[in-house]
Amino acid sequence: xxxxxxxxxxxxxxxxxxxxxxxxxxxxxxxxxxxxxxxxxxxxxxxxxxxxxxxxxxxxxxxxxxxxxxxxxxxxxxxxxxxxxxxxxxxxxxxxxxxxxxxxxxxxxxxxxxxxxxxxxxxxxxxxxxxxxxxxxxxxxxxxxxxxxxxxxxxxxxxxxxxxxxxxxxxxxxxxxxxxxxxxxxxxxxxxxxxxxxxxxxxxxxxxxxxxxxxxxxxxxxxxxxxxxxxxxxxxxxxxxxxxxxxxxxxxxxxxxxxxxxxxxxxxxxxxxxxx
Amino acid sequence: xxxxxxxxxxxxxxxxxxxxxxxxxxxxxxxxxxxxxxxxxxxxxxxxxxxxxxxxxxxxxxxxxxxxxxxxxxxxxxxxxxxxxxxxxxxxxxxxxxxxxxxxxxxxxxxxxxxxxxxxxxxxxxxxxxxxxxxxxxxx
Numbered sequence: 001x002x003x004x005x006x007x008x009x010x011x012x013x014x015x016x017x018x019x020x021x022x023x024x025x026x027x028x029x030x031x032x033x034x035x036x037x038x039x040x041x042x043x044x045x046x047x048x049x050x051x052x053x054x055x056x057x058x059x060x061x062x063x064x065x066x067x068x069x070x071x072x073x074x075x076x077x078x079x080x081x082x083x084x085x086x087x088x089x090x091x092x093x094x095x096x097x098x099x100x101x102x103x104x105x106x107x108x109x110x111x112x113x114x115x116x117x118x119x120x121x122x123x124x125x126x127x128x129x130x131x132x133x134x135x136x137x138x139x140x141x142x143x144x145x146x147x148x149x150x151x152x153x154x155x156x157x158x159x160x161x162x163x164x165x166x167x168x169x170x171x172x173x174x175x176x177x178x179x180x181x182x183x184x185x186x187x188x189x190x191x192x193x194x195x196x197x198x199x200x201x202x203x204x205x206x207x208x209x210x211x212x213x214x215x216x217x218x219x220x221x222x223x224x225x226x227x228x229x230x231x232x233x234x235x236x237x238x239x240x241x242x243x244x245x246x247x248x249x250x251x252x253x254x255x256x257x258x259x260x261x262x263x264x265x266x267x268x269x270x271x272x273x274x275x276x
Numbered sequence: 277x278x279x280x281x282x283x284x285x286x287x288x289x290x291x292x293x294x295x296x297x298x299x300x301x302x303x304x305x306x307x308x309x310x311x312x313x314x315x316x317x318x319x320x321x322x323x324x325x326x327x328x329x330x331x332x333x334x335x336x337x338x339x340x341x342x343x344x345x346x347x348x349x350x351x352x353x354x355x356x357x358x359x360x361x362x363x364x365x366x367x368x369x370x371x372x373x374x375x376x377x378x379x380x381x382x383x384x385x386x387x388x389x390x391x392x393x394x395x396x397x398x399x400x401x402x403x404x405x406x407x408x409x410x411x412x413x414x415x416x
Contacts, residue, residue, distance in 0.1 A: 040326070043319050047280065047350070048327030058326075116330045 024079035024087070027146075030100045031072030034107065038065045041111070050117045054203035055210070060120070061111045063210070067226075068103050068143075074229060075146055078170065081160050082153040099146050102139035109136050122192045137189055144181050147229055151175035163245035169236020172255040173229045180225035180262050187266070188218040197272035206276055213274050220275040221266035224258075232258055277349050281356065284320055287313040288360040291367070292392050298371050299381050310368030317361035324354035363395035370402050377411040 020028040045058030052060070079087065086092055109132060113120035120136075123129035151174035154160065160167065188194055198215025211217045224231070232255050239250040265275060291313035298305035332351045334344030346352045367388055374384045383405065391398025406412040 040319060040322055043323035044326040047320075047323050050327075111326070115326050 019080065020073060020076040024076040024096070026096050026100050027072040027079065028076035030103060031069045031076060034065045034069035034072070034103075037107075038062055038069070041065060041114075044114075052114070052117065052119070054201035055205070057114050057117055059210070061107070061114050064107065064110050068107065071143075071226070071229075072100075072103065075150065078150050078154065078174065078229075081157060081162060081167075081170065082150055083157050083159075086153055095149070096146070099143050102143040105139055106136060106143070121189075121194075124192075140185065141182065144178050144226070147174045147177040163240060164248050165240045165243070165245055165251055166233070166236050168248045169233045169239070169251045169255075172251060173232030173236075176228045176232065176255065176259060177226060180228055180259065181222065184218065184221040184225045184262065184266050187270075188222060191218070194219045196269055211275055213276055215274060216269035216272040217275060218266070218269045220269055221262055224262045224265055228258060228262070277353055280320070281353055284317060284353075284357050284360060287316045288364055288392075291364040292388065295367050295371050295388055296385070302375070306368055306372060309364055310372070314361045314365045314368075317357050317364070321354050321357045321361060324350050324357065328354070359395065363391055363398075366395060366399055367391045370398070373406075374402070377406060377409065379405070379409070379411075 017028075017032075020031075041058045041062035045056045045062065048057055050057040110120045113123070113129060116126075118126060118129065120129065121133065123133065151171050154167065154174065155171045162170070194217055195212055196216030196218065198212055202210060202212065204213045205211055206213065209223070211220050211223075232251070235254040235258075236251045239247070239254070243250050268275065291309035294301070294305040294308035294313075298309075328348060328350040332345055332348035334347070335341040336345075346355060370387055370391060371384060374381070387398050387402050387405075390401055403412065
């Protein structure tokens with residue numbers, strides 16, 4: 001018998017939020033907190049007229065708060081498909097606490113650099129920030145590793161109530177996020193800049209998302225790499241409705257194409273060509 | 277900064293007005309004066325501190341340092357907003373605690389402008405009233 005698709009147990013928004021808090025309280029609450037902190041950074045940007053690389057000093061902390069909030073809330077959603085026995089283990093609790101610590105440390109680092117009107121990433125002028133940067137790289141890897149842990153656990157969960165299409169999409173999306181992110185973000189870190197060519201300023205960039213229009217921007221590939229955990233599961237959902245619950249080849253094909261697309265945006269940026 | 281100074285008075289006044297109307301809207305007044313308005317003022321305060329603290333001279337080490345700190349207008353404004361937020365929060369606490377203690381609102385009314393204008397003096401007056409009535413005991 002084919003398993004039916006029950007992604008959310010209730011259509012009620014508050015029940016959904018409570019479910020997130022129940023399944024992974026640490027990720028959910030930290031994610032909600034970051035979402036609520038975003039207006040604070042926007043308010044700081046409205047009173048602080050300093051610019052950094054040509055854009056408002058507080059744009060970056062606001063964007064990171066939104067991105068990390070979405071990331072943690074997404075993980076809290078996937079947590080329901082990770083066996084409860086695994087989530088209750090002391091080792092997992094220590095690991096998830098360290099992921100939360102890494103997220104909060106990243107926000108303090110980025111917000112602190114903005115308060116001082118300087119760069120958080122690639123800062124070689126201020127010794128403290130130059131010393132912290134590699135540590136923050138390790139923290140970023142740690143927080144992204146949660147996707148891989150969830151992918152393995154969902155894959156091994158034989159009792160999970162998910163149609164094969166959706167389970168494959170969840171595992172592929174979560175599983176590809178870490179290697180794709182390591183490739184794109186790791187290279188960017190090694191090159192000491194997100195820009196390849198151009199003026200070095202972020203003034204001529206895409207609205208909201210901030211990608212450069214006058215240079216290659218390694219953040220484009222990083223963005224799509226990190227959002228594999230959203231893109232591929234959504235494609236899985238579409239495949240479920242188009243091809244049925246048991247046909248997994250469209251999901252695998254989409255996953256391969258998604259990887260190729262990330263590599264394309266990455267190589268495009270390395271060649272100094274803007275995405276838009 | 278003058279605009280922000282003027283704007284910061286709006287949530288404070290709304291909060292104090294809500295406290296004056298609290299016998300008729302007890303729960304709503306606590307939401308307004310005890311949560312929403314102090315939170316809005318705290319948002320403005322934190323934004324100012326995030327934006328200007330690292331650029332200001334001075335500190336908390338001596339009176340001269342504090343004086344130097346407040347020579348940065350944005351930090352001076354943050355200090356003012358701090359007064360508005362915390363005085364209002366204390367005003368809401370006074371109204372709430374007086375209701376629990378069974379103190380008639382007539383006696384609370386003069387405490388409100390006193391706390392609005394001279395925060396600690398209003399708190400002291402309320403503490404003395406509670407002590408005199410035998411209801412002074414810290415919540416745990």
